[in-house]
Amino acid sequence: MGQTPDVFVLGGFQTDFARNWTKERKHFAAMMREAVLGALSVTDVDPKDIEVAHVGNFAAELYCKQGHLGAFFVEVDPVFSGLPTSRHEAACASGSIAILAASAEIEAGRYGLACVVGIEQMKTVNATEGGDYLGTAAWYDLEAKGVEFPFPKLFGKLGDEYDKRYGLKDEHLAEISAINYANAKLNPNAQTRTWYMNKQHAMCRTDDNAAVGGRIRISDCSQVTDGAAAVLLASREYAKKYAERRNIPLESIPRIKGWGHHTARLCFADKVAESKGNKYVLPHVRATVTDALRRAGIADVKGIDAIETHDCFTTSEYMAIDHFGLTAPGESWKAVEEGVIALDGQCPINPSGGLIGAGHPVGATGVRQLFDAHRQVTGVAGDYQVEGAKNVATLNIGGSGTTSVSFVVGL
Amino acid sequence: MMSAAHAPRSDSRSTAPTGTPVRRIEHVVVLGANGTMGYGSGALFTSAVPKVTFLARTREKADQGLAAAIKAVRSPTVGERVTTGSYDDLERAIANADLVFEAVTEQLDLKREFFARIDRARRSDAIVATVTSGLSINQLAEGCSESFKKHFLGLHLFNPPNVIVGTELIAGMKTDPKLVDFVENFCVKKLGRVMIRTADTPGFAGNRVGFKVLNEAAQLAEEHGPLLIDRVVGPYTGRAMPPLATVDLVGWDIHRAIVDNIHAHAKDEVHATLKLPAYMEKLISAGTLGNKSGRGFFKTEGKKLFVLRPKQGDYVPASDVKLPNLSFIDEISELHRIGRYEQAMAAFLAAPGDEAALARKVVAGYISYAFHRVGEVTETITGIDLIMGFGFNWAPPSVLVDTFGIKQALALVEQAGLPVPKALVDASRGPIRKLFTHPTANVGKYFVAG
Numbered sequence: 001m002g003q004t005p006d007v008f009v010l011g012g013f014q015t016d017f018a019r020n021w022t023k024e025r026k027h028f029a030a031m032m033r034e035a036v037l038g039a040l041s042v043t044d045v046d047p048k049d050i051e052v053a054h055v056g057n058f059a060a061e062l063y064c065k066q067g068h069l070g071a072f073f074v075e076v077d078p079v080f081s082g083l084p085t086s087r088h089e090a091a092c093a094s095g096s097i098a099i100l101a102a103s104a105e106i107e108a109g110r111y112g113l114a115c116v117v118g119i120e121q122m123k124t125v126n127a128t129e130g131g132d133y134l135g136t137a138a139w140y141d142l143e144a145k146g147v148e149f150p151f152p153k154l155f156g157k158l159g160d161e162y163d164k165r166y167g168l169k170d171e172h173l174a175e176i177s178a179i180n181y182a183n184a185k186l187n188p189n190a191q192t193r194t195w196y197m198n199k200q201h202a203m204c205r206t207d208d209n210a211a212v213g214g215r216i217r218i219s220d221c222s223q224v225t226d227g228a229a230a231v232l233l234a235s236r237e238y239a240k241k242y243a244e245r246r247n248i249p250l251e252s253i254p255r256i257k258g259w260g261h262h263t264a265r266l267c268f269a270d271k272v273a274e275s276k277g278n279k280y281v282l283p284h285v286r287a288t289v290t291d292a293l294r295r296a297g298i299a300d301v302k303g304i305d306a307i308e309t310h311d312c313f314t315t316s317e318y319m320a321i322d323h324f325g326l327t328a329p330g331e332s333w334k335a336v337e338e339g340v341i342a343l344d345g346q347c348p349i350n351p352s353g354g355l356i357g358a359g360h361p362v363g364a365t366g367v368r369q370l371f372d373a374h375r376q377v378t379g380v381a382g383d384y385q386v387e388g389a390k391n392v393a394t395l396n397i398g399g400s401g402t403t404s405v406s407f408v409v410g411l
Numbered sequence: 412m413m414s415a416a417h418a419p420r421s422d423s424r425s426t427a428p429t430g431t432p433v434r435r436i437e438h439v440v441v442l443g444a445n446g447t448m449g450y451g452s453g454a455l456f457t458s459a460v461p462k463v464t465f466l467a468r469t470r471e472k473a474d475q476g477l478a479a480a481i482k483a484v485r486s487p488t489v490g491e492r493v494t495t496g497s498y499d500d501l502e503r504a505i506a507n508a509d510l511v512f513e514a515v516t517e518q519l520d521l522k523r524e525f526f527a528r529i530d531r532a533r534r535s536d537a538i539v540a541t542v543t544s545g546l547s548i549n550q551l552a553e554g555c556s557e558s559f560k561k562h563f564l565g566l567h568l569f570n571p572p573n574v575i576v577g578t579e580l581i582a583g584m585k586t587d588p589k590l591v592d593f594v595e596n597f598c599v600k601k602l603g604r605v606m607i608r609t610a611d612t613p614g615f616a617g618n619r620v621g622f623k624v625l626n627e628a629a630q631l632a633e634e635h636g637p638l639l640i641d642r643v644v645g646p647y648t649g650r651a652m653p654p655l656a657t658v659d660l661v662g663w664d665i666h667r668a669i670v671d672n673i674h675a676h677a678k679d680e681v682h683a684t685l686k687l688p689a690y691m692e693k694l695i696s697a698g699t700l701g702n703k704s705g706r707g708f709f710k711t712e713g714k715k716l717f718v719l720r721p722k723q724g725d726y727v728p729a730s731d732v733k734l735p736n737l738s739f740i741d742e743i744s745e746l747h748r749i750g751r752y753e754q755a756m757a758a759f760l761a762a763p764g765d766e767a768a769l770a771r772k773v774v775a776g777y778i779s780y781a782f783h784r785v786g787e788v789t790e791t792i793t794g795i796d797l798i799m800g801f802g803f804n805w806a807p808p809s810v811l812v813d814t815f816g817i818k819q820a821l822a823l824v825e826q827a828g829l830p831v832p833k834a835l836v837d838a839s840r841g842p843i844r845k846l847f848t849h850p851t852a853n854v855g856k857y858f859v860a861g
Binding site: 015016019023024025026027029030031032033034075185188189193194196197198200201204206208 | 489651744748855
């Protein structure tokens with residue numbers, strides 16, 4: 001097999017995740033339009049250059065009673081009439097699956113420039129109903145039907161499994177929460193940037209920080225978010241022309257250097273049963289990460305300068321720490337205690353604030369992560385910039401560790 | 412395995428030349444901590460400052476302020492950083508404070524009394540800030556020591572401070588410029604504020620421009636009725652909340668204090684629009700203060716909405732008020748709904764009928780008034796843009812101009828028979844570019860459908 005052709009990331013745009021589009025009385029068509037036009041404007045790309053579009057979205061049928069989201073891309077601008085588009089769904093990993101599809105087409109030489117949009121409008125319904133919709137990311141009949149807030153409970157069980165195998169302290173989860181909220185304060189697009197949060201609050205065991213699923217409390221949860229993110233992915237040929245036109249070296253444009261993608265069994269209990277005796281609680285997540293690093297030609301996580309991971313709950317980030325190899329399996333707490341994952345640490349996790357701090361518009365998250373990786377390696381992340389970041393990894397997870405996708409973005 | 416000790420990438424602490432003490436804010440004392448702005452700001456300070464003292468007339472009142480602060484940000488951890496006391500403790504409480512934050516009742520004499528006490532008891536390098544929403548910073552500091560004046564400034568937070576980030580910073584004539592820079596940086600970096608520097612002019616930038624529009628809406632309500640005004644100058648024109656509903660929320664007494672102050676102390680090209688309508692004056696005397704009094708331009712009984720008849724001073728069911736055909740608003744809202752804001756605002760410019768013309772006049776008045784304040788209140792239009800966007804949640808004037816197109820915006824002002832501001836004419840002569848260039852603000856959010 002020859003060398004895989006490159007996929008370049010020209011740049012992108014994300015909407016302000018603090019916005020409530022239901023309060024603005026808007027359809028997600030407005031959100032998609034703002035994200036796509038924003039990406040075109042920031043990258044200074046002519047809309048006519050886009051050859052294909054991929055939309056990542058989880059559940060617009062439920063939240064907005066509207067399917068066929070690929071077609072909404074065409075509504076953004078008259079020049080998109082006739083453009084090939086499609087929509088991708090893999091629960092919270094929908095955005096990354098859309099990126100994988102677009103990358104594969106570029107690698108295959110079908111198209112030179114793709115736009116990938118991740119989008120979710122979630123504030124159309126109340127928390128209980130929304131929680132029920134999210135239950136369709138699990139095996140609904142078996143794990144979510146009739147359960148109030150099924151997902152905190154499932155990720156509470158992930159914490160329980162860690163506790164059983166290795167021991168787990170609440171204070172480490174509280175520190176993960178506090179870091180994400182603190183980083184979000186530096187991110188002008190983060191949903192929680194004005195919220196009141198600190199580690200003492202995350203440690204509160206009162207109704208001010210109520211339990212929502214086993215050991216999971218409000219401060220351990222990611223947010224219900226309206227938002228979209230768009231990125232432009234290009235072939236080497238297009239990127240070269242783009243670089244020449246802008247008078248910048250091609251080497252200054254980041255590439256997707258590696259990717260990983262695995263799907264585990266749907267039910268959480270089946271995953272745990274499968275991993276019995278394994279050092280890693282979720283071995284398919286581990287394989288996703290190691291695949292991405294290997295394909296990027298990076299020996300191990302020491303070659304990664306920052307990580308944007310899927311902290312739908314603090315337990316998922318706790319899991320990501322050892323699965324990335326920042327510590328030995330079961331020792332994630334060490335990286336928390338030693339400050340490794342802090343913004344000024346050796347390998348900051350979620351400088352953006354992650355899903356807990358920046359927000360989690362489900363279908364948009366994977367695209368937002370890739371866009372944040374791009375911002376980091378091009379040095380434009382502003383107050384949440386990780387100094388000198390050259391290679392940044394993402395990890396996007398759908399369901400209870402079911403579909404996992406990881407990318408390495410670097411120069 | 413990565414187990415080496417945590418190695419910071421950079422030292423974020425500022426270093427100063429030897430001998431120069433590094434200024435820090437580690438203890439804040441809030442005066443008027445039982446008031447909305449007092450406890451709201453106090454809660455905000457606890458997010459960045461380890462020690463905050465809440466003072467009020469009595470300790471009980473200060474404790475009530477603390478309870479309200481905890482409730483406002485929904486975190487009992489506020490209490491871990493706050494101590495409370497009464498004004499009897501003022502001298503002792505501020506003796507070692509880095510920042511004294513004054514949020515007592517909006518009365519010049521009362522505030523001055525406190526400043527005299529603070530002046531005598533403060534540490535010589537302590538910062539003193541007032542949250543006044545429009546009293547003159549220079550007047551407030553009159554009679555105080557030179558050291559006080561050097562360390563005194565206006566820090567106008569908007570209510571509720573933990574939600575609204577737009578904040579005005581007003582230096583007095585004697586305020587040390589380095590101190591102003593320091594406070595600005597502290598507010599941006601530690602408190603997440605969007606800071607706007609304004610001149611020491613009545614109502615500063617936000618209230619000057621915002622309450623001009625609100626008061627004009629109140630004036631127009633006399634002839635057209637509140638229901639029609641809030642529809643035609645509604646969210647679709649670039650604001651989260653209709654104008655008269657906003658006045659009801661703010662409180663009629665507060666509205667009066669702000670516009671009276673501007674009307675009395677500022678002379679501008681549209682002075683009459685700042686005159687409080689006589690019917691409001693009369694109704695305020697009779698206890699109509701907006702939502703807090705249960706009635707204003709609107710009141711609800713059960714689920715039924717009633718509307719004030721300004722001339723009569725009584726209320727009629729909203730369902731009995733006959734409104735003219737306002738289908739242009741629905742058409743524009745439908746375009747906002749799908750994110751076609753430029754098309755929507757072009758439809759606004761072209762909409763037929765008296766009501767559309769009335770709406771255009773108010774919007775043109777906002778643009779004209781805001782651009783006329785350039786050079787008087789802020790150095791450039793950007794300051795006014797930021798406070799309208801981040802303080803009022805209204806489309807900043809430049810966002811409206813950008814969305815209309817600058818030539819169209821100029822024509823709009825001219826057609827409304829309003830003075831054309833030089834700042835706008837100057838901008839139209841340059842190369843065509845966006846006037847509003849904030850790197851992260853989503854301008855689409857200001858155009859609310861419906």
